[in-house]
Amino acid sequence: MVKFRKPTKKELVHNVLTTVLFLLSATIISYLIMFFGGLTNNVGMVYIMAVVLISRFSNGYIPGVVASFISILCVNYIFTYPYMEFKVSGIGYSITFITLLVISTITSATTTHLKQQNRILSEREKLLMEAEKETMRANLLRAISHDLRTPLTGIIGASSAYLDNESSMSKEEKNNLISNIKEDANWLLNMVENLLSVTRIRDTGAHVTKQLEPLEEVVSEALQRFRKRLPAATVHVTIPDELVMVPMDATLIEQVIINLLENAVYHSNSTEPISLAVSIHDGYAWFEVSDQGIGLSSERLSTLFDGYTSLPNSSYDSHKGMGIGLSICKTIVTAHNGKIMAANKEHGAVFTFTLPLGEDIYE
Numbered sequence: 001m002v003k004f005r006k007p008t009k010k011e012l013v014h015n016v017l018t019t020v021l022f023l024l025s026a027t028i029i030s031y032l033i034m035f036f037g038g039l040t041n042n043v044g045m046v047y048i049m050a051v052v053l054i055s056r057f058s059n060g061y062i063p064g065v066v067a068s069f070i071s072i073l074c075v076n077y078i079f080t081y082p083y084m085e086f087k088v089s090g091i092g093y094s095i096t097f098i099t100l101l102v103i104s105t106i107t108s109a110t111t112t113h114l115k116q117q118n119r120i121l122s123e124r125e126k127l128l129m130e131a132e133k134e135t136m137r138a139n140l141l142r143a144i145s146h147d148l149r150t151p152l153t154g155i156i157g158a159s160s161a162y163l164d165n166e167s168s169m170s171k172e173e174k175n176n177l178i179s180n181i182k183e184d185a186n187w188l189l190n191m192v193e194n195l196l197s198v199t200r201i202r203d204t205g206a207h208v209t210k211q212l213e214p215l216e217e218v219v220s221e222a223l224q225r226f227r228k229r230l231p232a233a234t235v236h237v238t239i240p241d242e243l244v245m246v247p248m249d250a251t252l253i254e255q256v257i258i259n260l261l262e263n264a265v266y267h268s269n270s271t272e273p274i275s276l277a278v279s280i281h282d283g284y285a286w287f288e289v290s291d292q293g294i295g296l297s298s299e300r301l302s303t304l305f306d307g308y309t310s311l312p313n314s315s316y317d318s319h320k321g322m323g324i325g326l327s328i329c330k331t332i333v334t335a336h337n338g339k340i341m342a343a344n345k346e347h348g349a350v351f352t353f354t355l356p357l358g359e360d361i362y363e
Contacts, residue, residue: 015058015060015063019058019063019070022054026074030047034079047074052107055107055109055112061109061112065109073086135306151184151185151187151188151191152184152188154180155184155185158177158184186229208249208252210248210249211247211250213248214245215239215245215246216239216243218248218257219237219239219278222257222261226257226258229258230262233261233274234273236273236276237278238276239278240279246285247356249336252332253336253355255332256329256333256340257276257289259326260289261276263351267293269293269294270291270348274291276288283357283358285354285355285357287353289351290350291350293348295344304326305326305330305342306327333355337356338356340353340354341353
């Protein structure tokens with residue numbers, strides 16, 4: 001049921017100005033039609049169009065209904081012979097005016113009802129989006145609690161072992177402990193960068209500021225940052241030969257590429273090269289990261305990007321949980337109006353995300 005509410009002063013002024021403007025325009029147009037053509041047959045249609053526009057751009061039913069009555073009076077008084085007189089007799093006039101009044105009123109009511117239905121649907125969509133954000137936030141918090149604990153426990157354990165057994169440890173054992181501490185510290189740094197990326201998006205209402213960026217430079221920068229963290233990893237890269245400019249927040253997209261590459265290293269259980277292929281088709285830039293590992297478990301595919309932590313006793317996730325990284329990837333790509341997906345191939349897993357090419361870069 002549609003609930004009626006008292007319009008605010010601002011809405012009331014807007015309704016009055018809208019009604020006056022469109023009715024005055026309809027009157028001028030109708031007068032020009034009569035003056036130059038000598039015909040008044042189409043005057044009723046002009047006023048009906050004015051009523052439709054008033055209903056579209058005003059708030060509530062009243063402006064459209066009022067405009068319908070005023071339109072009838074204008075057609076009767078100004079554009080029906082004898083002019084500048086109200087005609088109240090004659091069955092022909094009565095049928096014409098009643099028909100015009102009914103059509104105008106129904107049109108006004110229908111237009112206003114559709115506008116209110118669209119507003120209700122828009123509000124419901126916003127509520128669903130907020131619910132989805134809350135679910136993602138809860139999943140992220142759950143993933144953070146798991147993924148932060150794992151490297152912190154490793155750092156504390158390795159540093160304690162070093163301090164307690166320094167005198168009895170060999171140089172190789174010391175180097176292994178220090179390497180483990182460095183690896184876990186780098187992982188924590190990556191986590192912080194991910195969280196900062198999400199904070200940037202949420203502070204701007206799930207929108208990002210896009211600029212046209214050269215695709216090759218963004219991929220190159222992401223690879224340089226990735227190789228600083230994992231210099232031993234091998235990545236085979238394929239990108240278009242021509243210069244391609246894509247609207248994006250370069251820092252955030254670089255973070256997505258790095259997250260997907262790191263997941264391929266940590267969770268594929270394979271030392272084979274990783275593939276990063278970028279292509280352009282169907283109005284989108286397609287980024288595909290694939291490995292030659294053990295693939296994804298079927299039970300995880302449906303919730304892979306929701307921020308869930310690792311499954312227990314899963315060798316695929318034994319090194320670090322990948323829930324938060326993939327959840328952040330989804331948040332960033334969605335904020336760019338793109339899509340991200342995962343699938344298994346014959347040998348390994350493949351992650352694909354898209355970015356539209358033809359959007360307004362000043363969103």
